[in-house]
Amino acid sequence: MKEIKHRSDCPVSYTLDFLGDKWTLLILRDMILDDKSTYGEFLGSYEKIATNILADRLNTLETHGFVTKQTATDKKSKLIYRITEKGITLVPMIMEMIIWGSQFHPYSPYEALLQALQTDKQGVINKYQEKLRAAVAKG
Template sequence: MKEIKTRSGCPVSYTLDFLGDKWTLLILRDMVISDKSTYGEFLASEEKIATNILADRLTTLEQYGFVTKKVSPDKKSKLLYNLTEKGIALVPIIMEMGIWGSVFNPPGLNKQLLDQLTTDKDGTIRNFQQKLKDRLLQAS
């Protein structure tokens, strides 16, 4: 298992030890906002992650309990990734980052999602988290 060494007891530093690279949050974003769950779907993202980096980040996310991996019932050669409770707990952070990025780098999030977050942030986040929890239950 790839070991992540924490640099200090600071909670921000601890979070960055897991999520502070260029790609991990984008994979999580795709799982939360775009309902992506397969290697191929992640590869198709606009940012064009390299295959070796994607494989490494998915393995790390699984090893540290952010995602689970399961063989697809439709195709045995395809793996499905789902967020765990630990990963689902990151939804508010991902949404806040999306809002921040939308303000300082328009157009940002798609308009419908941004409108939902603007009018009912807590409810929108709860809805995303519930959908992900339901998917996790179906996968087990």
């Protein structure tokens, strides 16, 4: 279990204390953009996160209220990780990263999304946030 140390009161530093690593936001990307929700699904992502790191990050995300964990209704051995309202506040950051990264390295699977972001960024953000909220509400 990782204890987060805050180096200063600056919001940039504060943000990096949570999100400044190579894996945390990739898990949230999987949840936000690809509707992934289980350990196995996160593990299956192309970037190949190590099992111990994934367990650690999921734990930290849960501890700090970005996700919740509950056993699946259909299968007791399956755990469902769901993004919370706090997690949903990270949608703009993820979108900004898609925009930024795409400038230097185009990625065809996100071409339509990128186009939409360039036309109406706030609209896209709202749509994703509403979709995620609906999923939370559905339970």
